[in-house]
Amino acid sequence: MEQYSVKKLAALAGVSVRTLHLYDQIGLLKPSVRTEKNYRLYGQAELLRLQQILFYKELDLPLKEIADILDDPAFDPVKALENHKAALQQKHQRITTLLVTIDKTIDQLKNETMLQPEELYEGFPPETVESWQRLAVEKWGDAVERSRKHLLQKTKQEFKALQHAASLNWQKLFSMRHEDPANEQTQKEIAVHYELIREFWGTAGITDKQAAAYAGLGDLYIADERYTMIEGKPQPEFAQFMQQAMKFFAERL
Amino acid sequence: MEQYSVKKLAALAGVSVRTLHLYDQIGLLKPSVRTEKNYRLYGQAELLRLQQILFYKELDLPLKEIADILDDPAFDPVKALENHKAALQQKHQRITTLLVTIDKTIDQLKNETMLQPEELYEGFPPETVESWQRLAVEKWGDAVERSRKHLLQKTKQEFKALQHAASLNWQKLFSMRHEDPANEQTQKEIAVHYELIREFWGTAGITDKQAAAYAGLGDLYIADERYTMIEGKPQPEFAQFMQQAMKFFAERL
DNA sequence: TTTGACCCTTACCTTACGTCATACCCTACA
């Protein structure tokens, strides 16, 4: 006569003691006897029944249905399983769809939102970027760092749009360099430029440190002539203008 | 400015009012304003956010993670989705396995447990069975009926095993017909026979009615010589022995 | 003013246990 304590039976069947307590409580699996000290003792028959329970549990049947299957001789286990199968098939189908959706979503997110750090200064020679960054962090500290974080949170699309807007704005400013500064158009482009700077730094109010960093950034820009080309041709005059303008803006931020 | 009441928003998004209450409570989706009477009012932004929530919920993400994704700008949605994808793939695999298991189980159950009524007297000429049943029910009533139900609850395998055991038992009894009835072997086979009868009738104690029905069943058995053949050859002597033996047993049940 | 549709909060119910808390029991070792 094998007798199992809760712990032994639990270990044998790979379930927790709590589980056996629960099954006892809901009448799904009662110990064959209780000792005079109220300890649960299970026999061979209970072990077998537990196996059955676990089998049906594997199939994700709720405990109540398992009890029905095991206890009610009139219960039709085939029908129960067939119902359950249909449910599982639906789940299966749903998960298949979900997996496809998730893949699509991941793709989208990767392309849209993940501005990679290296893309921030894409196009600049790495040494230039590195030295500017070292300098910038030394000189202007976390203002630069905060701006970098702000930009990295943008989607690629937003970032490209920002770059594009800045490029257009600079070209307009350049083309207007001989106009009256009080001119409405000129004023508008200047306002746009302030807006872009603000967007770039990620703050409403620009601090002194950020202004200084902005001026420093100018050196980076004009160090690479690709950023002062118009229609593919280098424009020394544009570079010069940009340098002066950035100084001008930095003083008035 | 569109304003939505709980009910309207719920209808719009296809969720329950309770769900919106819950989302408000856990801070996942707060109404844009509360009226002075404390009614929730949602705006366009909240509708959008709800769409997002539902999208992620579609992917089976727990609400807490959805909140993280939507609220924490530092949260990496791609990583979250990739983790989730892995989990879903496991689920998917598990369900695939389950479906196979269920199919197997259904097959087994169909073949093993479903003893069909017509299989109960398989081999006997239908008229014989029918007339015996009519007679039996008339004479011995529900004792017979109960036995039939008991047998139908057996699996095919059990039933075949029972038939086989009975056949063996009869042949042994026949071969021992000239031995000393007090002989140990003979006694054992007689005991086995009682056991089989008990199993057949599905009760521990055999009633008079069942004993009488048992004797009646004897007529059915010996009416078909296939049941008293040994190694394919009819055995008139065996049939005669069986008839006498059944009477003998019936008297001593 | 009443009626029916809406709204509010509070709170208990669901599944299948996990995780204490508290207390009793047993055995081996010093």
Add this chain to the structure above:
DNA sequence: TGTAGGGTATGACGTAAGGTAAGGGTCAAA
């Protein structure tokens, strides 16, 4: 014989995502 360590019992709370009331306030139309 005392104690330490492990086994056991019950009871209660917590979980996820709401469902389902109960009890009471609000609003608009008839």
